[in-house]
């Protein structure tokens with residue numbers, strides 16, 4: 001060991017959605033906190049949507065799959081045994097650097113699936129425990145939308161008005177109205193009015209590449225400036241390779257810095273925010289003689305119960321030009337008509353139907369929302385009929401915890417420092433496939449009602465592994481879960497997990513609003529406690 | 540005797556033929572870009588396999604004959620063929636002349652999405668009237 005840093009109250013691993021929110025809160029509560037992030041800052045001028053080759057960038061350097069883009073600060077993921085490929089980003093801001101910013105909250109029933117529907121497990125907390133944190137987080141993430149949705153509990157006025165629908169979503173909304181189905185403009189972490197030096201959205205389209213205007217909120221914009229101003233220290237290019245421990249207590253972390261030097265960061269509390277893959281990997285990498293199957297893993301639940309939200313997609317092709325490439329691609333309207341369980345459908349739990357706009361020229365040709373366009377003599381005719389003429393609806397389902405769906409350590413694959421990569425084993429359960437089939441049928445009706453000439457579907461979008469959840473779940477029973485209701489490890493009281501790994505079940509909604517609110521609540525739990533009680537001395 | 544690059548240029552033209560005033564992908568001169576894109580083993584191998592499967596007289600065939608021959612090659616080497624098609628589409632739809640052509644027929648902005656973006660009408664709350672009138676529809680729990 002060549003270098004040892006000054007001890008701190010809290011070291012956070014990962015500066016993404018949860019790590020940013022947590023560090024902001026803990027720094028404002030006066031604790032000495034260092035966050036270690038393997039990636040760096042993403043600067044607005046490097047965002048590809050400013051460049052002529054922006055669509056090429058999406059297929060290469062800015063692909064959401066780290067195995068494709070292979071940036072130096074990425075780690076590879078063995079997904080050869082998975083029905084779904086993981087998508088994530090490693091940087092200050094984490095995966096919110098690439099996200100679509102759709103910002104729903106889990107619903108009250110999502111926290112009680114065992115009680116209500118006899119499947120999965122109940123959470124040890126409920127919607128009301130998170131309600132105040134949802135509101136704080138919505139303000140920090142500058143959410144646009146509209147209060148008053150009858151499919152969700154009441155919430156405060158949204159900081160910004162809804163994003164514009166565009167022609168495709170408007171037609172779909174009218175179709176929902178004619179069918180008498182629920183829809184609502186999405187809550188989106190997208191500015192629809194200027195906010196400080198961040199400009200309102202100008203509907204350029206590809207939010208997934210980043211937003212040079214700063215309209216689409218990511219945590220590098222929303223949380224980090226204030227966290228740093230409150231005294232938090234953020235080290236980039238710092239890949240944590242191990243959480244160090246003595247029996248029953250963590251002592252800090254070892255990380256490799258940008259020069260390749262191994263550094264020890266002692267801390268009274270270690271907080272993991274590396275997402276459902278990165279955190280499980282780190283816990284497994286941190287095995288010692290006293291915890292041979294991995295840190296905090298006496299329950300054997302670390303890495304298990306991986307959940308992704310299996311997703312299908314249905315796309316309508318319209319005769320009219322909808323200019324579907326205009327507007328934030330993932331944010332317009334959502335229908336929760338079929339969200340809550342109705343046993344007459346033949347399956348429990350439900351799905352979210354999220355309207356998606358269409359793609360740029362290359363995206364249209366390569367396919368994704370639709371099959372790839374044919375090559376040869378029919379190519380141009382098909383391109384003209386589809387480009388700008390489509391609108392899609394994703395059918396997002398709720399996968400339930402299955403111990404065989406899991407993150408383990410790869411046998412031979414390693415990152416550039418020779419540290420074992422994570423391996424994902426994952427199968428989509430039949431209930432999700434049935435739900436998707438039902439969802440595609442019902443939303444095909446919607447698209448036809450909206451005037452689509454042709455409706456095509458994809459029964460499983462295998463590249464939709466955007467939500468990495470469940471691999472260090474919270475629970476009251478220490479034999480069946482990794483952390484307690486406050487995100488504190490059952491085995492190691494000064495170790496905390498605060499990212500989407502802690503979800504016991506996942507609802508059928510994008511998770512980031514909920515996981516950030518959990519992180520904010522965990523920060524209060526950690527700061528509100530006598531730190532001695534959680535095992536560490538305040539420095 | 541045609542050179543390999545003549546064959547490959549014809550291959551590109553067959554995959555994305557000319558359209559209106561825009562030449563096919565090969566005649567647009569995109570072969571060097573496609574070659575440059577084949578910078579990893581699977582891509583360069585795919586290009587090699589598909590090129591090797593082209594007959595010497597490929598250039599002299601009619602467009603329909605080329606297409607039916609390529610269908611046979613696609614059946615024989617589906618993975619490699621798919622990789623080549625993706626590379627050719629990528630080169631073609633990132634070419635400014637092609638984007639300008641698309642813009643002439645649609646409202647598309649052929650420049651990068653930023654800084655210009657698009658104007659869209661603001662959200663119209665009137666649309667929501669029927670939904671607002673519906674009763675609460677989420678399950679309450681203790």
Ligand SMILES: Cc1cc2nc3c(=O)[nH]c(=O)nc-3n(C[C@H](O)[C@H](O)[C@H](O)COP(=O)(O)OP(=O)(O)OC[C@H]3O[C@@H](n4cnc5c(N)ncnc54)[C@H](O)[C@@H]3O)c2cc1C
Nearest residue numbers: 014016017018038090094095100101102240274278510512
């Ligand atoms: C293309 C895309 C679209 C998405 N769209 C949406 C959406 O519309 N709505 C929504 O709710 N969610 C969306 N998501 C998911 C959303 O981004 C994640 O839910 C959220 O970012 C997860 O937060 P997190 O804190 O758990 O992890 P992340 O945000 O992924 O952050 C984890 C951070 O930890 C760092 N890290 C991991 N291991 C280590 C280590 N060993 N050492 C140092 N640093 C480490 C990583 O580099 C990373 O920066 C999308 C994701 C993608 C990729």
Ligand code: SF4
Nearest residue numbers: 201202204205207211
């Ligand atoms: S659509 Fe709006 S939020 Fe998305 S990248 Fe463009 S300007 Fe930013």
